[in-house]
Amino acid sequence: MTASALTRPGQRERLPVKLAEIDWRLVGLLCLVAGVGAMMLHSVGGGSWEPWAANHLIRVGFCLVMMLVLALVDLRLWFALAYPVYLGGLVLLVGVELFGYTAMGAQRWLDLGFMRLQPSEIMKVGIVLALARWYHGTSAQDARLSWKLLIPIVMIGAPVLLVAHQPDLGTAMLIALTGAAIMFMAGLSWKLILAAGAAFVAAVPPFVLFVLHEYQRERILTFLNPEADPSGAGYHIMQSKIAMGSGGFLGKGYGLGSQSQLEFLPEKHTDFIFAALSEEFGFVGSFTVLAVFAAIILISLRIASLSHSHFGRLAAAGVTATFAFYILINGAMVMGLAPVVGVPMPLLSYGGTVLLTVMVGFGLIQAVRVHRYLELPKGRGLF
Template sequence: MRGVGLVPEPLAQLPWRIILLVLAIGGFGLVVLYSAAGGSLRPWALSQGIKLVVFLGGAIVASRVPESWWKAGAWPVYAGILIALIGVELLGAVKGGSQRWLDLGFIRIQPSELMKPAIVLAVARFYDMLPPNEIRRWGAIWPSAVLIGLPFVLVMTQPDLGTALMIGAGGATVMFLAGIPLRLFAGGALSVAVAAPLAINFLLHDYQRNRILIFMDPESDPLGTGYHISQSKIAIGSGGVWGKGYLNGTQSHLDYLPEGHTDFVFATMAEEWGLIGGCLLILAFILVIRWGLDVGQRAESRFARLTAAGLATTIFFYVAINLAMVMGLAPVVGIPLPLVSFGGSASMTVMLCLGILMSIDRQNRRAGRRGGL
């Protein structure tokens, strides 16, 4: 039996550096949630800690799934989640004015979250099957556009602008990495720019429209639509370089900062841990994303390369959109900071992405050992 000491080979083969880094991010998130609750494990830190352990266990299980299984299951999984999104539209549970969940009695699931990695797998599978000489033809564009467009529209109707944008961005990233010409992306960007005013005025709900418009000047309505962004920037700025000290934040403890344990958890953290804490947290996420991109670069198959890069950029979009949102650089679109914000959906999605990345990494290392024989 091969292994390292008394550690079984399957455990020894795991990328423990990245697992420990993810645990460090999640553990720091628990520390922040403990403070956000006024120095209490309930109602957020304890629940989040249990979810973190469960989802990490799921990621480790996913890492043992062969790459070929992800490839074979890409389209069936996509189709199943697409059907679930249609089910949400017809039978979904309404919460907070949004219809995003399927209530199965024993569990409530949010199919739109699962679509984020599923769209990467589906589009990567399409381009893996496509002959290289077809990549610059129309037949390389419209099928993937349909694959992306269907869930995008269904999620927009829930309504969930942030998740819809992430689904579109994840699919478009795989298209770009597959080799779709830049001029087509430029044309698509121009079309979006032309259609954006119409979409803002006629397709978005009033609160979505106000969020997009107010982020350019949140001080114009500091007690209304711009309240979240204004209070978030106050919390981040008041933390300074070193922060006010753990458990000494005022914006969150005095309830000035809305959603300080979910979407705006970074502002809660920055007030107490300052610029130093914020930079270290961002660095940790950068290391995770870089590892994911490295996994893609080492992959042998086209499917694995596109999937790994797409999943790594999905994690990047989570982090980048949330940070831009809490700093007032983007509209408030309800994207949490994964592994740090309270809630299971984003953590589950990111852990699933990491599990698939670890599966591809395992395949890479096995191929490397065979090549060294």
């Protein structure tokens, strides 16, 4: 399909044309990783489809259909909903502070009766949309170095502080890193980047000492020296490293991972599923999955680069950055290179909320590709 055909009045609105413009390579790779996730959930579930693998496949099927539907949504509608989604997520986060549901020592949910909603997941998409829209209507000079940069800093800082207070340090990190990545891709001055880096380094000690909760400080100390308490605070990291190391080059074989099968590996179906995969399929299996993740990231960045609108470029690149940070943080966590912060491996780990958020993000990426020739107004509003 040529660009002229897609930009001909009325032609791009036809459903068959839109479906043809979806990047089916990306869809296939997402299904491949989700399939590997189902296979591993079947393994760590003792060779049974219950309680995790079957539910994972059902959720993947639902989210895949939803992603394809979202891919057909006009980019102008995504643009119009950017600020409402962000503000709605912010209001819900304030609601969590006031009357949120508490479980496992954290107040992260709103109990709606029929379901428990985690507003921080909405904010992962909301921050991308809002920043992409703000930068779409901002000059290159203002995006590089200007007092107006206080606006996106506040837009990022407000949800980060609210989520960190729940406490949910992993999600707060994802939102902060995604926001910083969008500011960088929008053309932020290197002077500000270096100044921000220096300020971050200087702020780490007082942040750790006076802001973090006791259990969060313990996680950092455990990360620095997990052997100090191998059966207590350091248990998660130690067992994860044992599982990954015991897999060797080719792994022990499907369903034969002793750490996961004998219940030594904690959270084997969520945060540490990549360690279980490494034990059963070794370096070769782990590298292959990471290579597929890399292909997904490269294809998504390519889609971002093809968009004719600044909003489309930043929205697709921002979602891709969130996905990449998921992988980097979880991978570093299970290898003992970062503290345990409760960030799952996308598409592999069991969990409906994160899967839904990730697939909504890829629906946005696909929408950017389908409508890549669409020009959006440079002003802040649509109307």
